[in-house]
Amino acid sequence: MAHKLITVSSSWKSIVLFLFMSVGIALAGIAFYLQQRNYVTADKHQDLKNLNHLVTVELENWRQETHLDLQLIASNLVLAEEIVQVRSSSLNPALQHALLDRISGYIKSREYRRIGFFTPDGHIIACYPDSLHPAPGLVMRTISADSILSSDLYRMPDGTPSLQMASPVVEYINSKPIHLGVLVLEVDPTIRIYPLLNSISMEASSIEALIARREGDSVLYMSPIRFDNIPALTRRVPLSGDVVAAQAARGLYVLHGVDYRGKPVFAHASRLSIPGWYLVVKMDEDEVFSSLEKISWLAGLIVFSLVVAAGAGIGLYAKQQAARSYRQQLQDELDRKALVRHYEYLTKYAYDMIVLLDGHAQIVELNEAALTSFGYSDEDIKHMSFDCLCSDELKRRMDEKLAVRSPAGIVLEGWFRRKNGEQFCGEMGMRPIEIEGSQYQQAVIRDISERRRAEGNLRENEARLRILVSNYPGIISLVDRNGIVKLSEGRCLKEIGIEPDASIGKSIFDSYASIPSVTSSIRAALAGEESRSIQTFQGFSFETQFLPYRDETGSILGVLSLSDNITERLQIEDRLRRTEVRLHSLFNNMNEGVALHRVLYDESGIPNNYTIYDVNPQYESILGIGRETILNKPATEVYGVDIPPYLKEFSGVADTGKPYHFETYFPPMDKHFYISVASLGRGQFATIFIDISERRKMETQLRENEQKFRVLFETIEQGVVYQDRDGAILSANPAAERILGLTFEQMTGRTSMDPRWRTIRPDGSELSGDDHPSMIAVRTGKPQRGVCLGVFHPQQEKHRWVIVDAVPIIKENETMPEQTYAFFVDITESKEAEAKILTLNSELVEKNKELEQIVYITSHDLRSPLVNIEGFSKEMNRELQDFADAVRHEKDPEVIHKRLVEMQKEASASFGYIFASTAKMDQLLAGLLKISRLGRVVITPRQVDMNHLVKSVIDTMEYRNQKLGATINVAPLPNCSADELLLNQVFSNVLDNALKFLVPERPGLITIDGIDNGVDVTYRITDNGIGIPPEFQAQIFELFRRLDVSKPGDGLGLTICTKILQRLNGNIRLTSTPGAGTTFHITLPSL
Amino acid sequence: MNNEVVILITDDDEGHSLLIEKNLRRAGLVNTMLRFADGEDVLNFLLRTGPAPHRDSHVAYLLLLDIRMPRVDGVEVLRQIKADHDLKKMPVIMITTTDDPREIENCHDLGCNSYIAKPIDYDRFVETIAKLGLFLMVVQVPMVNGDNFQ
Structure with a gap:
């Protein structure tokens, strides 16, 4: 029955599995088909896009080509001339003809329909090959846009489509464009445009390219429609709706809609460079998916085959399962029968008595052993009550137990009666059994009288032994041949906190695995060897004797071990021994x-x-x-x-x-x-x-050394200080006191962080306490050497420069220092000397630069007059030569006189240049001398009474100024430190300059004032003269530089001022507004 | 060189200008030559700023330029010419007393077409200018404002 159920449920399972698989395969097939469809769609869209691009490029090429043609014709310069001629000849046909003749060949070869020239106001000049009507407004728009324009595609009155492009014809006169007219080219779209669209159409395919434009609420097809046979520029569709051309006009590019036939199509649209034009390339949806049809057939076929194959596979599997289950059933039946036979055999010849009782406890059947034991014959005992075989006491207990009706049956021990009245002790198991629908009780009885007797004896012996054993002062234990503990007793167990029975039944080899002396002794005893050993266990020490115990035949049954607690004894011994060892070791070592x-x-x-x-x-x-x-x-x-x-x-x-x-x-x-x-x-x-x-x-030596080092410490020139981890000074030598300007008491405990040191770096920036070499040394444990720093000396009230070496002191067995000593040398004097050298160096560089400039200028300015002197001398020489040659053969005194006058004129001019050049050279050399003198003059700076100085300068200019009539205002001036004589020259030069460059048209006003800011004094000389443009402001201080050669001067005045102020540690600069005036700022050291 | 090219001589030293012109004439040049006393004058002429005279649009020019001049020096003139869209094609020949190599390099960097040092020795001066004359006779000069070469 159970097997059938399995078969049915498995066939159900098979059907469900089959359904699942079929659905799965079908879904996979559909997914595959959809994916292919997406692929094809994307693929075709890409194709359409590419085709669209192709046509766009073609159209663009055509447009540019036409532009070029237009440009080529319009920019032909001869054309312009001819147009002017035709216009001025009031359209003389001969001239018109000449104009057109030049271009007719070109027009023919380029397949333009017509060409025409028009005046800017739209009147015709000439046309070829016949009259051309420009598209409305095209001429005017072209003129106003001044560039090439195109009309839209339109239908001419006779219905043929047309497109016109126009270019202005321009002549530039004095860079100004003059519009001569407009050149118009008429294009036949059926030749030039539509073929470009058709270039991608194929008979076999539904691919079609269309151009369209939006007109109000509708879209106009500008090209012929392939499938409707409708001429271009006639078919319209509404702007709203699914028609792809309308979608394109709405700004969409990737399209899926219907075409003018209402047929579903895929399309790609693009906007062309001609304003308002759209290009649509489309393809029928049918064609797109036609390739898919084959795939869908194939997919369907594969799905069907897979479903059939899955069904067959599942059916085969289910069948196999059923066959296996029938085979199993047959085998089980055979096994059961064999078992029954075996059981019957066992029952009959069993050693135990087996009795079968019916529902009334009548004996129905019994085996040989039972007959023999109870002593009845087979006939007598059958149908006897089982009760007759039991003692009363057993009967009572059996009834009690049977009343419970346990299906597992009952087990009892008790006395049974034989036929001869003897009783024997038996162990009985009784259980209900069912034989062919009837209920029976089967009793199995074993005679255990002998065993009972022996047990009684043993118990008595054991009780005696137990008293002995449990009072044993140590531990007594017994293990069997397998090492299982059978006994573990003795008073000592309690002392060590073990319950006597705790280890019984456990293997001694496991329990004492950690004490090899026990396990090895047990093994030895099991081999018949007695032994004695000492163990420690939980802090107790035991001396144990292991004895094998044997049975009567002498074979070993197990091991008896007797342990005595010797813990205390050992402890005392051990203590004594260790004390002695320690003392002895101490004594010896x-x-x-x-x-x-x-x-x-x-x-x-x-x-x-x-x-x-x-x-x-x-x-x-x-x-x-x-x-x-x-x-x-x-x-x-x-x-x-x-x-x-x-x-x-x-x-x-x-x-x-x-x-x-x-x-x-x-x-x-x-x-x-x-x-x-x-x-x-x-x-x-x-x-x-x-x-x-x-x-x-050593102590003596140490004292001597200390003395030596102290003398050294006290007398060396280098400053030495000891600092602790925090940088606090612990000790310092007299040199340190001297260099730092502090007594030892003043610096004791002062740390490197102390702001009073005012420590600085060589560049003058503040050095924080953390960066002090001592602190770095103590932090890093590495010596810091040759650090230069400045420390404020309180008495001298300035920084002293020192070179510091900081060395960490690392004590033995330590890694980081606890102290450092820093020693330092005072290098202030050498540092000051070094600074002086640096200043001198930079001055020298400055001087060198000046010198270079002088040499450069001299090379030019001194050479210039030399060129003139040499040149005009030679010219004159040549003139003389020419004259001499001319005179030699000339007899006519008149002519000779004329030549002489000419020559004298030439010579006088030449001499003029020569004299001017020598004067110029003299002036330059004098100037150079002046400059060089300035460098050598001895300067004695002292307080200068500036009010007095400026007054005296103004006084010397009095005469010049009377002519100019300028006002000079002098504010009270602060005094300064300078050389009076040189400063007089500076103010003379600047003031002279100011007067020289006043504007004649307005009254001159010169103001002099000064400010003392405590460090230096700045004087300002402000004029309202012509001013100096920014680009010349630096030049005017240069040697021999003159901005206005018409004014007198040697180009030295301001150069000298600069030089003098350099020597006086001052400077001069200027600020100026061209046309408004100039201010010179002269800065000098304060008093 | 086309006879219509006008040679502009810019030198603050009137004697130098005269000697250059004299020797160019002697070398056979019959072109118009204009002399300018400093950089500002020649810039006014070329850039058509300040007072007249100004350059003509349809005339080709060639500039001989001294370096050290008051106010606007030759280097500045050269810089402004080369920065001007119309003028930058005009040939500029530096002609100066200085033969400082840094100055020469500076002028070449700014785009001068040639650099001639005025020798003090007059025979060499004459020779140099004669060579310059020969050079100027064969050189092609573009119009300053146009694209056409003559």
């Missing part, structure tokens, strides 16, 4: 020499000597005396003296028990000792001593 003495007394009990009865090895090595030579000898003999050394002190200690120690020099050995004495009980004492001779020597 201590650094101090030890000797044990016994005091010797004279007759009256006064100590007079002592002997040594033991010494340690150190004693021998310190004193260099062998142990054997001194033992039990009096001290006088040992040390070779008359009176025993330190007898009084030693015997005192021995007598009073008070320890005593002292340092001493022992002349016989020439050694210092530190000796301590301890009593060892009356009359005995120990001396413990060390040789301190070395230490004494």
Whole structure:
């Protein structure tokens, strides 16, 4: 039955599985088809896009080509001339013809329909090959746009489509464009445009390219429609709606809609460069998906085959499952029958008695063993009540138990009765069984009388033994052959906190795996060998005897172990031994020499000597005396003296028990000792001593060294300070006090962080305490060397420059320093010298630059006049030569005179240049001399009364100024430090300059004032003259530089001012507004 | 060189200008030559700023330019010419007393077409200018404002 169920459920499962698989395969097929469809759609859209692009490019090329044609014709310069001619000849046909003749060949070859020239106001000049009507407004628009324009596609009155492009014809006169007219080209779209669209159409395909434009609420097809046979520019569709052309006009590009036939199409649109034109390339949806049809057939076929294959597979599997289950059923039946036979055999010949009872406890059947045991014959006992075979007591208990009706049956022990009245003890199991629908009880009885008796005896023995065992003072235990603990008793168990039965039943090999002496002894005993060993267990020590125990035949049954607790005994022994070892080790290994003495007394009990009865090895090595030579000898003999050394002190200690120690020099050995004495009980004492001779020597040396270093520390030129981890000064030498300008008391405890140091770097920036070399050294543990820094010297009130070396002091066994010492050298003087050299250097560089400039200028300015002198001299020489040649053969005095006058004129001009050049050179050389003198003049700066100085300068200009009539206002001026003579020159030059460049048209006004800011004084000389443009403001200070050559001057005035102010540690600069005036600012050191 | 090219001589030293012109004539040049006393004058002429005279649009020019001049020096003139859209094609020949190599390099960097040092020795001066004359006779000069070469 169960197997059938399995079969049915599995066939159900198969059907469900089959359905699932079919649905899965179908879904996969559909997904595949959809994916392919997407692929094809995307693919076709890409194709359409590419085609669209192709046509766009073609159209663009055509447009540019036409533009070029137009440009080429319109920019032909001869054309312009001819147009002018035709126009001016009031359209003379001959001239018209000439104009057209030039271009007719070109027009023909380029397949333009017509060409025409028009005046800017639209009147015809000439047309070819016949009259051309320009598209409305095209001429005017072209003129106003001044560039090439195109009309839209339109239908001419006769219905043919047309397109016109126009270009202005321009002539430039004096860069101004003059419009001569407009050139119009008429294009036949059927030749030039539509073929471009058709170039992608194929008979076999529904692909079609269209151009369209929007007109109000509708879209107009500008090209012929392939499938409707409608001429171009006639078909319209509404702007709203699904028609792809309308969608394109609405600005969409990738399209899916219907075409003018209402047929579903895919399309791609683009906007063309001609305003308002759209290009639509479309393809029928049918064609797009036609390739898909084959795929869908194939997919369907594959899906169907897969479903069939899945069905067949599942059916086959289900069938196999069913066959296997039938085979299993058959096998089970065979097994069961064999079992029944086996059981019957067992029952009949079993050692145990087996009795079968019916529902009324009547004996129905029994085996051989039962017949023999109960002593009845087979006939007698059948149908007897089972109760007759049981004792009363057993019967009662059996009834009680049977009343419970446990299906598992009952087990009882009790007495049974034989036929002869004997009773035997039996163990009975009874359980209900069903045989062919009837209920029976089967009783199995075993005779256990013998066993009971033996058990009784044993129990008695065991009780006796247990008393013995449990009172055993140690631990007694018994293991069997397998090492299983059978007994574990003894008073000691409780002491160590183990319950007597805790280990029973466990394997001793497992429990004592950690104590190999136990397990190995057990194994030895099991092999018949007695042994005894000591174990420690949970802090207790046991001495255990392992004895094999045997049965009567002598074979080993197990091991008896008897353990005694010997913990305390061992502890005491151990303590004693360890103390002794320690003391002995100490005695032998201590650094101090030890000797044990016994005091010797004279007759009256006064100590007079002592002997040594033991010494340690150190004693021998310190004193260099062998142990054997001194033992039990009096001290006088040992040390070779008359009176025993330190007898009084030693015997005192021995007598009073008070320890005593002292340092001493022992002349016989020439050694210092530190000796301590301890009593060892009356009359005995120990001396413990060390040789301190070395230490004494080192102390002396150390003192001497310290003295030497102190002298060095006190006297060296370098400053030395010791600082702790925080940078606080612990110690400093006199040199440090001198360099830092502080007494030791003032600097003690001052840290590197202290702001009073005002520590700076060589560049003058502040050095924070953390960056102080000592702090870096203490932080990093690395010495810092050669750090230059400035420290404020409070007495001198300026910074002293020092080079600092900071060295960390790292104590033995430590990694980081606790202190540093910093030593430093005062380098202020050398640093100042260095700064001076730097200043001088930069001055030298400046001077060099100036010198270079002078050399450069000189090379030009001095050469210039030389060119003239040489040139005009030679010219004159040539003139003379020419004259001489001319005169030599000339007889006519008139002519000679004329030549002479000419020559004199030439010569006079040449001499003029030569004299001017020598004067110029003289002036230049004088100027250079002036400059060079300025460099050598001795300067004596002192306080200058500026009001007085300026007044005297103005006074000397009085005469010049009378002519100019300028007003000079002088504010009260602060004084400064300068050389009066030189400063006079500066103010003369500047003031002279100011007067020279006043504007004649307005009254001159010059203002002089000055400001003293405590460091320097700045004077300002402001004029209202012509001013200096920004680009010349730097030039005017240059050597020989003159901005206005018409004014007198040598180009030196301001150069000299600059030089003088350089020497006076001042400077000069200017600010100026061209046309409004100039201010010179002269800065000089304050007093 | 086309006879219509006008040669502009710019030198603050009137004697120098005269000597240059004299020797160019002697070398056979019959072109119009205009002399300017400093950079500002020649810039006014070329850029058509300030007072007249100004250059003509349909005339080709060639500029001989001294460097060291008051107010606007030759280097500045050269810089402004080369920065001007119309003038930058005009040939500029530096002609100066200085033979400082830095100055020469500076002028070449700014785009001068040639650089001639005026020798003090007059025979060499004459020779140099004669060579310049020969050079000017064969050189092609573009119109300053147009694209056509003559």
